[in-house]
Each structure stands twice: as structure tokens, then as C-alpha cells.
Amino acid sequence: MADVIEAAARILETSGAETLTTNMIAEVAGVSPGSVYQYFSDKQSIISALIAREAHEFMKVSHDAIEECSGLEAMIGFSKALTLHRLQRPKLTLQLILLDPTLTASSESAKINEEIYNLLVDIVNESSVLDDKTASVFVMDIMAIMRGMMLGEFLNQDRIDDLPDRIADAVAGYWSRRIQAVSKCD
Amino acid sequence: MADVIEAAARILETSGAETLTTNMIAEVAGVSPGSVYQYFSDKQSIISALIAREAHEFMKVSHDAIEECSGLEAMIGFSKALTLHRLQRPKLTLQLILLDPTLTASSESAKINEEIYNLLVDIVNESSVLDDKTASVFVMDIMAIMRGMMLGEFLNQDRIDDLPDRIADAVAGYWSRRIQAVSKCD
Amino acid sequence: MADVIEAAARILETSGAETLTTNMIAEVAGVSPGSVYQYFSDKQSIISALIAREAHEFMKVSHDAIEECSGLEAMIGFSKALTLHRLQRPKLTLQLILLDPTLTASSESAKINEEIYNLLVDIVNESSVLDDKTASVFVMDIMAIMRGMMLGEFLNQDRIDDLPDRIADAVAGYWSRRIQAVSKCD
Amino acid sequence: MADVIEAAARILETSGAETLTTNMIAEVAGVSPGSVYQYFSDKQSIISALIAREAHEFMKVSHDAIEECSGLEAMIGFSKALTLHRLQRPKLTLQLILLDPTLTASSESAKINEEIYNLLVDIVNESSVLDDKTASVFVMDIMAIMRGMMLGEFLNQDRIDDLPDRIADAVAGYWSRRIQAVSKCD
DNA sequence: TATGAATGAGAATTCATTCAT
DNA sequence: TATGAATGAATTCTCATTCAT
Structure with a gap:
């Protein structure tokens, strides 16, 4: 879960919001796209968790x-x-x-x-x-x-x-x- | 052309950047999707024109x-x-x-x-x-x-x-x- | 009419069939897109005329x-x-x-x-x-x-x-x- | 993957290159348009794979x-x-x-x-x-x-x-x- | 629980063709 | 007759999300 959030952070830092796709987040976090949805209901909630x-x-x-x-x-x-x-x-x-x-x-x-x-x-x-x-x-x-x-x-x-x-x-x-x-x- | 720019402005005002699609801009401007591209090379250039x-x-x-x-x-x-x-x-x-x-x-x-x-x-x-x-x-x-x-x-x-x-x-x-x-x- | 056919020929020579659009033909021929359709019923008939x-x-x-x-x-x-x-x-x-x-x-x-x-x-x-x-x-x-x-x-x-x-x-x-x-x- | 290539082949055989659209390939292959892009980066690469x-x-x-x-x-x-x-x-x-x-x-x-x-x-x-x-x-x-x-x-x-x-x-x-x-x- | 292939709606863009002027 | 702006269906491709394994 923390990995997913950090992955989102890193993507934002390196290439901005346009490249922040859920598939990319999963890849950078080293998990499968499906796993991301075990912890987060949708993309926005990953961003929200990062902000939190x-x-x-x-x-x-x-x-x-x-x-x-x-x-x-x-x-x-x-x-x-x-x-x-x-x-x-x-x-x-x-x-x-x-x-x-x-x-x-x-x-x-x-x-x-x-x-x-x-x-x-x-x-x-x-x-x-x-x-x-x-x-x-x-x-x-x-x-x-x-x-x-x-x-x-x-x-x-x-x-x-x-x-x-x-x-x-x-x-x-x-x-x-x-x-x-x-x-x-x- | 001014209509297209104003359409983009109105969409941004009412529903934000996520709903700013070229089809929506065309619809709000009252023209066809194709017409938008007579004046603007791509979506970004509409936004740029609005900012300008x-x-x-x-x-x-x-x-x-x-x-x-x-x-x-x-x-x-x-x-x-x-x-x-x-x-x-x-x-x-x-x-x-x-x-x-x-x-x-x-x-x-x-x-x-x-x-x-x-x-x-x-x-x-x-x-x-x-x-x-x-x-x-x-x-x-x-x-x-x-x-x-x-x-x-x-x-x-x-x-x-x-x-x-x-x-x-x-x-x-x-x-x-x-x-x-x-x-x-x- | 001959101009339109020659325009098609030149486009084929310089950039191939993918770039052979009716708008381009009209432009190279120095006429308006509408005028092309005065002489040719559709795009294919321009090609046919060229072949002929x-x-x-x-x-x-x-x-x-x-x-x-x-x-x-x-x-x-x-x-x-x-x-x-x-x-x-x-x-x-x-x-x-x-x-x-x-x-x-x-x-x-x-x-x-x-x-x-x-x-x-x-x-x-x-x-x-x-x-x-x-x-x-x-x-x-x-x-x-x-x-x-x-x-x-x-x-x-x-x-x-x-x-x-x-x-x-x-x-x-x-x-x-x-x-x-x-x-x-x- | 082989299905997609074969679908492209069949479309070429039955109706030629003009009808070879990515949506049609997906349909004939019995998959969704998105799936095609899991294996092929773009349309041309499907054709290339078929030729190969x-x-x-x-x-x-x-x-x-x-x-x-x-x-x-x-x-x-x-x-x-x-x-x-x-x-x-x-x-x-x-x-x-x-x-x-x-x-x-x-x-x-x-x-x-x-x-x-x-x-x-x-x-x-x-x-x-x-x-x-x-x-x-x-x-x-x-x-x-x-x-x-x-x-x-x-x-x-x-x-x-x-x-x-x-x-x-x-x-x-x-x-x-x-x-x-x-x-x-x- | 984790996976990752499959999904499919929807986005940007093109272009043959039309029609009011 | 000529124009060229407008059309809109069709195309390629994306990506958040799902679900069978």
C-alpha cells in the first residue's frame, strides 16, 4: 500500500500528472494492476492517499x-x-x-x-x-x-x-x- | 474561432479540465468536431489560445x-x-x-x-x-x-x-x- | 481537370498513396476542394483518370x-x-x-x-x-x-x-x- | 496473438486493405480492441507480424x-x-x-x-x-x-x-x- | 490474496464529401 | 461555375477497471 503511494509520488516527480496511469503506478510499485485495486477503490483514492x-x-x-x-x-x-x-x-x-x-x-x-x-x-x-x-x-x-x-x-x-x-x-x-x-x- | 475558445472557457468554468474534450468543445461551440481542427491544430492549441x-x-x-x-x-x-x-x-x-x-x-x-x-x-x-x-x-x-x-x-x-x-x-x-x-x- | 490529375500524380511521386487526400490534390492543383468534385465524382475516379x-x-x-x-x-x-x-x-x-x-x-x-x-x-x-x-x-x-x-x-x-x-x-x-x-x- | 494475425490475414483475403481496421481485426479475432494493443504496439506492427x-x-x-x-x-x-x-x-x-x-x-x-x-x-x-x-x-x-x-x-x-x-x-x-x-x- | 490478460467506453484526430454563398 | 468552410462518420489508440485463475 505504501509502495503504491510512493510509486505515484515518484511518477509525479519524474514525469508529471499526464503519465500517472494506474498501470504505470502498479509497474513502478512492483505489483500487478489488479493488486492496486485491493487497497484503493480507484485512481483518485491513490492520489488522495498520497496527499494525506x-x-x-x-x-x-x-x-x-x-x-x-x-x-x-x-x-x-x-x-x-x-x-x-x-x-x-x-x-x-x-x-x-x-x-x-x-x-x-x-x-x-x-x-x-x-x-x-x-x-x-x-x-x-x-x-x-x-x-x-x-x-x-x-x-x-x-x-x-x-x-x-x-x-x-x-x-x-x-x-x-x-x-x-x-x-x-x-x-x-x-x-x-x-x-x-x-x-x-x- | 472565438466561439471555440469561448466554448473551452465555459466548459472549464462549469465542469473543469477533465471534461474538456474536443468533442465537447465542438458541441458547446455549436460546430462539428472537424470544424474545430480548421482553426486549431490540436487540443492543446485551443487551450493555448484561450490562455493567450x-x-x-x-x-x-x-x-x-x-x-x-x-x-x-x-x-x-x-x-x-x-x-x-x-x-x-x-x-x-x-x-x-x-x-x-x-x-x-x-x-x-x-x-x-x-x-x-x-x-x-x-x-x-x-x-x-x-x-x-x-x-x-x-x-x-x-x-x-x-x-x-x-x-x-x-x-x-x-x-x-x-x-x-x-x-x-x-x-x-x-x-x-x-x-x-x-x-x-x- | 488535367491539372487535378497531374496533381494526384505528383503527390503519388513525392509522398505516396497515404498522403493522397482530396484536399491535398485540390491544393496542389491550385483549385478548391469543391471544384475537384465538379469534374470527378469521387476520389477513386481521379485515380482512375490518372491510370487512364x-x-x-x-x-x-x-x-x-x-x-x-x-x-x-x-x-x-x-x-x-x-x-x-x-x-x-x-x-x-x-x-x-x-x-x-x-x-x-x-x-x-x-x-x-x-x-x-x-x-x-x-x-x-x-x-x-x-x-x-x-x-x-x-x-x-x-x-x-x-x-x-x-x-x-x-x-x-x-x-x-x-x-x-x-x-x-x-x-x-x-x-x-x-x-x-x-x-x-x- | 496468433489469432490477431490470422484475423488480419482473413480480412485481407476477404475484403482487402481498405477494410483492415483495428476494430475489425479485433472483432474477427474475437477479442476487444484494447486486447490487440496488448500484443502489438500499433496497426502497422500487426501487418508486419503477418508478413513475418x-x-x-x-x-x-x-x-x-x-x-x-x-x-x-x-x-x-x-x-x-x-x-x-x-x-x-x-x-x-x-x-x-x-x-x-x-x-x-x-x-x-x-x-x-x-x-x-x-x-x-x-x-x-x-x-x-x-x-x-x-x-x-x-x-x-x-x-x-x-x-x-x-x-x-x-x-x-x-x-x-x-x-x-x-x-x-x-x-x-x-x-x-x-x-x-x-x-x-x- | 495476488495476478495480469481482457475489457470497452471514450478520446483525439482525419478526410471524403457537401452546400450555401 | 467556383469556392472553401463545415460536416460527421470513421479510425487509431488509451487506460481505468474487472474477473477468471
Whole structure:
């Protein structure tokens, strides 16, 4: 099962989503096409499982990065952890974002995604009192910025070494500007 | 020809890239499958033409938004113009980003993309003296932030009315933080 | 009309039967696809007309080659005339043989073919008294030998300059051997 | 796999090359269209495999026909064996000659073709000393005569019973005439 | 449970032919 | 009469999925 998922990951990395056929997955995983369907109901669920795996892996890293920090500092910690984590397999990250930008393909990854979302909402609420909707949009934007910048970098691979810092700056920049904007409204 | 491109756009909006078949495009365009190939050599070139159309439309808006401004002000003008433009057809924007994040699918859209890129590099160079590489990464990041936030919003459609402002804040935040970071390095 | 036929010929020569489309014929002939159908009921009738044209051209040469000769000498004269004639456009000959080995695609070329056939039967009958069936097979074989050797040579283009002599030898060889064989039977 | 090849053969025999579609092959073979592509990469490779099959079958017969003979006698033995072999499925032979007159469609049949070619060159060299080029043309001509006469007969089916003898006479006739012609040149 | 050959619906594309202008 | 855009049936080939072994 893990082999099948990893096979899908490797195919995405080496030749992209168009070549991701179930027969190819089976071949790379070293099993028969029929066996793949013993564990996965269909092709989409393999992709979903891969996304869930990646989300899971990240969750482990995520908590450590935030603890003992709060507010913007915690958010920056989070963004750097996410970026460093995804830098390990940039091509894969790129392909997964294109396949499922929201990470909600499976209920499992959707759940993990929500956990992360709640984590970030908590961080935001520690330092400012925003109504639910505003906090939600705030967090979504920050995730979108991170996702967008990773996607951009992984497409160009121009200056991958300082990507974590650049993303941190983008997040911090958004945070400080936006907190002001949101406060003004009240 | 325009009908075929618009048909592709509508299919992307209503049911996404998987249902974008050449037969479906022909049907929605109200022509026969054969007719599609009178104007387009293959399926990809329809998509490329659609992307080129969108890029073209945006270019018209783009110049107006920037003129008489400079520096950050110009960049914010640009980001708002882009966002407002893409807000007209958010679902389509989303699908096109997923199909071709770099806008380089066709030589024509690649050219327009480069024009926009040069426009932004000029804006950056007006206010700060950065070496070529740094300016390039700077501009790429800003485009990535915009792309990421649009993609995020169009997936959720939570608070679309203040998206231009939020993107402008993100761009401004990145700009001010990053100019400092880059200056420190010198 | 002649332009259309010649266009078909040229396409056969340059790129073979697979690329012989009606649209291509029209383009090479410098007319519109619709115009082609003013003169020809369908694609096959263009090919038939081309075959008829070639048969016709050859008939002109044919009579001259035979007159004042008789028997084997006349037959050799005929074979050399045919070979020299077809050597002018070997590629075309090759393609036409493959398209219609019997030259009976159209009633017109079938008629010319029969004329030639009768000519050769007369030649045979001048020197030997064979029953109709035997004479018929005799002539058919000679035509088949010529066709086969031309086809072979035009595929390889090895030694095209002495092809007429080689074919003449083959014809003469068949003639002399076969006359004996046929006589024995009686 | 053999079923698919035989299906192609039968279609060629009954209705010719225009009706030889991959769907029809699958239907006649009693399998699904997809199954055809399990064994053959594309349509052409089915045809090539059929040609290779025929060439292979003939090779088995070929050696026996020649052994213990030499010179013209061996060549006549060969020509009779070939003719008798192809007489088993004349319609198929006809269609295959039109599809691939040189038998070089596949590397496998090309190889077999070369084997046969070498066999015949050896036969020629046993009785006469010809330079390479002359021997090559000599053998090619003999093969062309056989091919041409089979093609002619299979089109008309006039007197199929004495075809082997007629072809043998044609070959013998060419041989004796041509050996003289070639010797004169020296 | 694992296999992998077989499936067959469906995709992209072609091209002989038509017909409104 | 000439045009050439439009047609649409037919073709090759793919691939997610199944099921007998």
C-alpha cells in the first residue's frame, strides 16, 4: 500500500500528472494492476492517499515549529517549517498543488488540513481579537501566499535556498499590514 | 474561432479540465468536431489560445493601471487591476492557473507574460537599485503571491469583495519587508 | 481537370498513396476542394483518370514500337517501349501498380488495357498457333513479368539504365522456353 | 496473438486493405480492441507480424527445395517451392505484395528476406562468376519475375494449376539469356 | 490474496464529401 | 461555375477497471 503511494509520488516527480496511469503506478510499485485495486477503490483514492500522507508527515513537524512561540513569531515558525518540509520534494509538491490545491481530495487530508487551519486560527487569535470570518480569511490568505510562492519557486527553481526567508517575509508583511487594516474596520 | 475558445472557457468554468474534450468543445461551440481542427491544430492549441486571449485582455488593462504611478504605488495599482480583471471569471482563472501556472503554454502568452514581467521589473528598478537576479526573484515572488491568493480565493469564494485589498496588502507587505532584507545584504 | 490529375500524380511521386487526400490534390492543383468534385465524382475516379491517362499515353508509343516487326521481335520491341515509357516516371509507375495492378480501375483504362492485350495476342498468334486460352495466359504472363520487374527496379533503383534490356531478356527467355512447353503439350 | 494475425490475414483475403481496421481485426479475432494493443504496439506492427509469419513459413520450405541441387536446377526448385507455398493463399499473397512489395516492413521479415536473397546469390555464384552488383541485380530480377507472375495470376486466377511451371520457365528463360548477356560484357 | 490478460467506453484526430454563398 | 468552410462518420489508440485463475 505504501509502495503504491510512493510509486505515484515518484511518477509525479519524474514525469508529471499526464503519465500517472494506474498501470504505470502498479509497474513502478512492483505489483500487478489488479493488486492496486485491493487497497484503493480507484485512481483518485491513490492520489488522495498520497496527499494525506504528505499532510500527515507535515503535521508531525508542524507542532514542534509553533510551540513556545506565539503570534507572528509562531506563524513565521510555521511558514518556515512548511517550506523546509516541502523543499525536500519540490517537484512532488508542485504536482500535488496542481492536482488538488485545497488538499481536500480525501476526507483524511481534509481533516488534517482543518487541524492545520485551526492551529493557525489559534495563533492569530492569540494576538488579535478578530471575528471568526475575518480570522478565517486571514489564515486562508496566509496559506494561499505560502502555496503560491512555493508553486512559483518550484516552477522556476531560481533561488531555492532563500525561499523560506522570502516566504516568511511575505507572511510577516501580510500579517502586519493586514492586522492594521482589519483593526481600522472595527 | 472565438466561439471555440469561448466554448473551452465555459466548459472549464462549469465542469473543469477533465471534461474538456474536443468533442465537447465542438458541441458547446455549436460546430462539428472537424470544424474545430480548421482553426486549431490540436487540443492543446485551443487551450493555448484561450490562455493567450486572457493574457491579451489583461495587458490592455495593465498599462492604464500603472501609468502616472511609480514604485510600490504602481505595483499596488497593478495588483488591483489584475485581481479585478480576474475576478470577472474566477472559476476560469482557477482552471487556467492549474492548466498552465506559468502562462507559457503558447509562445504568444509566453511573450505577453514576459512583457508583464518586464513591466514589473521596471517598476521595481524605479525605486530601488537591485541586481538583476534579485529584482527578478522579487518580481516573481510578487506574481506568485497574487497567483496564490487568487487561486485560494477562487477555491473558497469566501470574501471575494475585499480580495483586491487583501492582495494589495500582501504585495505591499512583501515589498516593504523585502526591500529592507535585500538592502541589508549589500 | 488535367491539372487535378497531374496533381494526384505528383503527390503519388513525392509522398505516396497515404498522403493522397482530396484536399491535398485540390491544393496542389491550385483549385478548391469543391471544384475537384465538379469534374470527378469521387476520389477513386481521379485515380482512375490518372491510370487512364498513363495507359493512353502509352498506347501512342505502343503501335510504333511494334509495326514492321513480328513475333518475338515485336514483343521485345513492345517490352522496351513500355519500359522506356515507364522509366520516365518510375515512382509514379510504382505507385500506380500498387494502387491498381490490373489497370482496370476505370472502364476507360480497362478498355485500353484490352486493346494492348489484343495487340499482344495478335503478335503471339502471328508466330504460333495456340488455342485462345493458352495464348491469353501467355500474354498475361509476359505482362506480369514486365510489371514485376519494373516494380522491383523502381523499388530499388539499382541499375535502371539496363532495365529495358533485362526485361527484354526475361520476355525473350519466357517466350522461347514457353513456346516449346506449349508445343509439347499438343 | 496468433489469432490477431490470422484475423488480419482473413480480412485481407476477404475484403482487402481498405477494410483492415483495428476494430475489425479485433472483432474477427474475437477479442476487444484494447486486447490487440496488448500484443502489438500499433496497426502497422500487426501487418508486419503477418508478413513475418508468411516469410517464416516459407523459409522452412525453402531450404528443402534447394538442397542437393545447384545452379539453375536449384533456382527452379526454389521458384516452384515459393509458388506452391503462396498458392495456398493466393488472395493473401496478392494483398501482402501490394502492402509491402519488398517484405521489409518489419525488421524480422527484412532479415528473412535477406536470408533468402543470400541463398539465391549463393546459387548463382555456384555456376557463374559474376561481380557482386551483377549477381545482386540478377537475383533481384528473378525475385521480381516470380513476384510479378504470382501477382498477375492471383489477380486473374486463370490457370493456377500450371503456374509453378510457367514461373519456372520464366526463371529458366531469364537465367539462360541473361547469363549469356552478362558474360558478353566481360 | 495476488495476478495480469481482457475489457470497452471514450478520446483525439482525419478526410471524403457537401452546400450555401 | 467556383469556392472553401463545415460536416460527421470513421479510425487509431488509451487506460481505468474487472474477473477468471
